[in-house]
Amino acid sequence: MIRVGIDIGGTGIKVGLVDENLQLIGEGTIPTRTDIPFEEQVKAIARCVTETAAAAGYRRKEDIASVGVGIPGIANADGEVIKCTNMGWFHMPFREVFRKYLDVPVFIDNDANVAALAESVAGVSAGTSSSVFITIGTGIGSGIIINGRIWNGFHGIGGELGHVILDLDGVPCTCGNRGCLERYCSATALIRMGREAVRDNPESLILRSAGGDPSGIEARTVIDAAREGDPVAVRVYGEYISYLAQAVASVVNLLDPEVVVIGGGVSKAGDFLMEPLRKEYPRYVIFNDQPMPEIKLAVLGSRAGVIGAAMLS
Ligand SMILES: [Zn+2]
Known part of the structure; x- marks a missing residue:
């Protein structure tokens, strides 16, 4: 069977x-x-x-x-x-x-x-009864598992972390609103932040790695330059991590699952993403003197x- x-x-x-x-x-x-x-x-x-x-x-x-x-x-x-x-x-x-x-x-x-x-049945959060999965790609996808089952809301339209609004007057989103979380936490956001940063900092490794052409900047370009210690990339990546930490903290403040799982293209950065994220998200959690969810990397990939x-x- x-x-x-x-x-x-x-x-x-x-x-x-x-x-x-x-x-x-x-x-x-x-x-x-x-x-x-x-x-x-x-x-x-x-x-x-x-x-x-x-x-x-x-x-x-x-x-x-x-x-x-x-x-x-x-x-x-x-x-x-x-x-x-x-x-x-x-x-x-x-x-x-x-x-x-x-x-x-x-x-x-x-x-x-x-x-x-x-992930909650056969992956990194297997054995837990509550988890939230966040996938970081072109956009931000998310899934909520409660008592071992998908929670997609009473009307089936919930679990859309990517469109929680972080900034009312913020960056326009594909959904028609402004300042949605995915405009700050997706790979697309990291690319935008990288391109904006090199405008005033053309000497940055970000731009050199992209062959001097801002349109060639990818999420990986910024991440790799930050890994190399390029000051502009370190600043941009740090800012990006702060946004992502706020996203994770919002999930924790609202749902407090056992585990938060991070997947998608950007998660390929591995520990370089997870370590600062684990360190930073508790500062945005209200009851951060209590035990808090583990933040884990997805393992099942595609x-x-x-x-x-x-x-x-
Ligand atoms: Zn949106």
Whole structure:
């Protein structure tokens, strides 16, 4: 018996087969197609599941306990995708259509929630009953696990740490508001801060590493220059860490989970990110004379999407 996880991404859709020991035992991929009708998209996904399972020796639908889907968007408990802008899905009956092609239990949730679930079952926060997962990439994704289950709010729209407002008159956000946390804590934010800093400090290693072209500055450029001790990069990175520490502290002040898990592209900085973050976040926590959550690095990486989706129930 296997469980199947599906990770709907911008360029590809990944299918993973997970066995009873939470091990990934088979994988398949199809390209993301937004130029075909919804029904065709779902049919192609169902076919990929059937083929991937068959290749691993699971040919009957009875072999598949469930199928879970992680989407960059929101869905409801009826298996309907409410909103998934990247795919062009708005109020689409995913479960109903999928089951025409493969009649097994189908569950859908937000991709960051799914990754949070994966880490809490098979990753760094395994064994805990409460955790918050923060993924730092182009934006900020987050997932909340309470009593071992995803908490995405009464109306299914919660867990959006990235759009907690840090600065009312702050940097405009893709959501239409200003000053959202993700404008200060994402990789995109670090890039912006790096580019702004080199305007007045063209001698900085940040700019030299980018070949003298500010548009070539990436999050890694700033992080590496800070690691080298470049004063401008050290200042920018320190400021970035402060914002991130405020984000973590807000999570702690609001939810006080057992563990806060940090994942996503920026987390590849490893200890260079985690050590200052662990040191700094308590100053923003109100009851910081009490025991506080551990801050841990995610361990499942890109596998979290399919593993977590397979865990949905
Ligand atoms: Zn926003």
